[in-house]
């Protein structure tokens with residue numbers, strides 16, 4: 001059974017129709033990378049997958065359960081889906097460890113000792129165990145992003161969403177975050193990733209989707225979409241990326 005099924009998804013903000021009928025299926029263990037020009041709706045699509053946006057039309061089904069706009073449905077979804085944002089959104093007044101253990105304590109009801117053990121394991125996975133007591137302001141952007149990934153993983157999500165996780169980072173810090181994501185992918189995590197990192201997409205993605213103006217214009221293997229794009233908009237977009 002597919003882990004994610006999106007059918008005829010439309011999202012409007014007033015008169016602006018940001019998603020114009022997106023269909024998407026993601027299988028367990030699949031890594032799907034979304035590329036496309038700024039404003040084409042990539043973030044909005046990810047936000048619909050984790051319940052941060054409510055579809056105007058169409059359906060999102062995660063793990064066989066249709067996502068409904070009610071608190072219970074959204075709470076259940078938040079347990080299944082982890083999201084990592086461009087700007088890490090860590091709580092500034094909490095240490096790295098406390099950022100990671102907050103939701104397991106509050107939402108999963110773990111004891112302090114259980115949550116701490118889990119938090120330290122998650123921080124070790126992203127190579128941040130040595131900085132468990134540090135506050136976000138004492139960490140580099142790459143380190144903060146790795147803590148944000150550990151925080152999402154601590155909820156044992158079935159699906160991880162990454163929205164341009166490296167685009168707010170200095171270039172020398174991008175690699176350490178991508179490495180953590182590569183490891184997750186190798187371990188079989190189902191992932192939807194919005195990124196402009198074409199090397200990562202080529203190496204790690206099972207499937208690449210090119211979006212333009214609220215629609216999926218082209219999809220296929222990284223080789224098909226990135227090396228042999230068929231659609232003129234995909235070709236234009238990739239040519240512009242290469243010029244940067």
Ligand SMILES: Nc1ncnc2c1ncn2[C@@H]1O[C@H](COP(=O)(O)OP(=O)(O)OP(=O)(O)O)[C@@H](O)[C@H]1O
Nearest residue numbers: 013016018036037038039040041042043044045194
């Ligand atoms: N809450 C909102 N209210 C109004 N308009 C919005 C809202 N969220 C997004 N938009 C608009 O929807 C369009 C698509 O935004 P979205 O962030 O999904 O695009 P994107 O493809 O992720 O772009 P980028 O690569 O620049 O992040 C943009 O024109 C944006 O201004």
